[in-house]
Amino acid sequence: MAGLWQNIDYAAFVALFCIGLYMIMAKQNLIKKLLGLNIMETAVFAFIVTSGMVDGGNAPIVAPGATGPFASPLPHALILTGIVVAVSITALALSLIIEIYRQCGTIEADELKGAE
Amino acid sequence: MSQLFDLVMLALLISMALAVARSKDLVAAAIIFSGYSLVMCLLWQHRGAPDVAMTEAAIGAGVTTILVLVAIGRTCRREK
Amino acid sequence: MRKSLVALTLAAAAVPMLIGVAGLPRPGDGSAPAHTHVVARYIAEGAQETGAGNLVTGVLLNYRAFDTFGEVMVIFAALAAVMAVLMPAAPSRPAGTPGNGTGGLQVSPVVAFIVRLTAPFIAIFGAFVIFKGHVSPGGGFQGGVILGALLMLLSVVMGRGMQAPLVPVRLARWLQASAPLAFAGVACLGLALTGTLLGYPAAPEMALVRELMMIVLELGIGIGGAAIILGLFLAMRGD
Numbered sequence: 554m555a556g557l558w559q560n561i562d563y564a565a566f567v568a569l570f571c572i573g574l575y576m577i578m579a580k581q582n583l584i585k586k587l588l589g590l591n592i593m594e595t596a597v598f599a600f601i602v603t604s605g606m607v608d609g610g611n612a613p614i615v616a617p618g619a620t621g622p623f624a625s626p627l628p629h630a631l632i633l634t635g636i637v638v639a640v641s642i643t644a645l646a647l648s649l650i651i652e653i654y655r656q657c658g659t660i661e662a663d664e665l666k667g668a669e
Numbered sequence: 670m671s672q673l674f675d676l677v678m679l680a681l682l683i684s685m686a687l688a689v690a691r692s693k694d695l696v697a698a699a700i701i702f703s704g705y706s707l708v709m710c711l712l713w714q715h716r717g718a719p720d721v722a723m724t725e726a727a728i729g730a731g732v733t734t735i736l737v738l739v740a741i742g743r744t745c746r747r748e749k
Numbered sequence: 750m751r752k753s754l755v756a757l758t759l760a761a762a763a764v765p766m767l768i769g770v771a772g773l774p775r776p777g778d779g780s781a782p783a784h785t786h787v788v789a790r791y792i793a794e795g796a797q798e799t800g801a802g803n804l805v806t807g808v809l810l811n812y813r814a815f816d817t818f819g820e821v822m823v824i825f826a827a828l829a830a831v832m833a834v835l836m837p838a839a840p841s842r843p844a845g846t847p848g849n850g851t852g853g854l855q856v857s858p859v860v861a862f863i864v865r866l867t868a869p870f871i872a873i874f875g876a877f878v879i880f881k882g883h884v885s886p887g888g889g890f891q892g893g894v895i896l897g898a899l900l901m902l903l904s905v906v907m908g909r910g911m912q913a914p915l916v917p918v919r920l921a922r923w924l925q926a927s928a929p930l931a932f933a934g935v936a937c938l939g940l941a942l943t944g945t946l947l948g949y950p951a952a953p954e955m956a957l958v959r960e961l962m963m964i965v966l967e968l969g970i971g972i973g974g975a976a977i978i979l980g981l982f983l984a985m986r987g988d
Contacts, residue, residue, distance in 0.1 A: 556771035641827035719886035
């Protein structure tokens with residue numbers, strides 16, 4: 554348990570991931586499911602960015618006068634790509650939800666299952 | 670002090686995520702999600718990642734929230 | 750799903766993750782494996798080799814440029830898919846009625862005045878973030894999203910939806926494709942200069958060429974990002 558208290562940041566991101574997973578599994582509204590997916594995605598991004606931080610580290614900008622240990626720039630670059638992919642997924646999912654509502658009149662998953 | 674800031678931010682994130690899960694009004698859920706995104710941006714700025722924080726603030730609190738509100742406007746507002 | 754099944758799945762997901770997380774090195778530890786392999790070289794020589802003071806931009810546009818190529822293709826494909834899903838649908842109003850773009854929303858004159866007043870400053874800030882992205886926090890996509898959000902605001906406040914868009918449709922389609930096109934152009938230039946696709950010339954006297962290639966890429970990503978976000982918004986609004 555000492556290891557878990559030391560890595561309390563990581564444990565909090567695991568908790569956020571599970572909240573997002575709960576929203577995807579247990580909620581019936583499609584937009585709620587999509588918000589749960591976004592929460593899962595941001596939890597993973599936060600995990601990776603936190604793994605790249607250094608104690609007392611500065612932002613990874615090498616300017617004249619920038620000193621000290623730098624935070625690692627590689628996770629930041631990966632997460633920038635990840636955020637763009639997340640917004641693409643969200644936009645496409647929302648457009649599909651709009652089309653489902655136009656065709657079926659409802660966006661609740663259990664009603665959609667029964668309507669087939 | 671910095672540790673206390675981190676703990677408060679993490680507690681705020683978890684409580685906002687729970688509020689998004691439990692809210693029945695979808696517009697309220699979208700706005701709380703926008704606030705969650707902003708707190709995440711502050712957390713990353715505190716961890717020495719200003720580029721990621723700027724991107725998350727612009728996209729999470731900006732574009733994603735606007736697109737979700739447009740979608741809610743064209744479908745239902747309340748969760749059944 | 751039944752509540753017991755949901756609880757079981759959550760427990761099965763959370764417990765191994767917590768056990769794994771407890772065994773990781775402490776966040777902030779400078780000697781963790783995340784910091785010692787490739788990243789040490791990026792930090793030590795990145796500013797000189799890439800010509801970018803902002804190491805994240807250097808990694809994104811020089812060391813890992815193929816990942817960024819994939820990223821712009823993903824968001825372009827998302828725009829194409831959104832248009833394929835939503836645009837052939839029958840319009841909610843018969844076509845030919847002059848739309849007022851706001852969908853019936855009455856924009857208050859105070860809001861309209863404030864948006865019109867601050868729009869040039871927001872545009873300058875967006876351009877600043879794009880152009881200074883290689884020496885200060887920022888970059889192509891951040892500035893592009895700021896400009897895209899400004900265009901979304903203007904298109905609501907000025908009442909221009911799909912019927913009379915802010916940017917004419919033919920120009921908008923080319924602007925939306927500008928990020929993949931910029932990447933393809935710079936990739937061919939790299940092929941001509943070094944013999945490998947998207948290869949940056951490594952000689953120290955070609956530092957200006959490297960910096961120019963990076964600025965062209967950032968400009969392409971910025972303008973493409975802004976146009977794609979405006980395109981997503983207009984396609985989803987539908988009128």
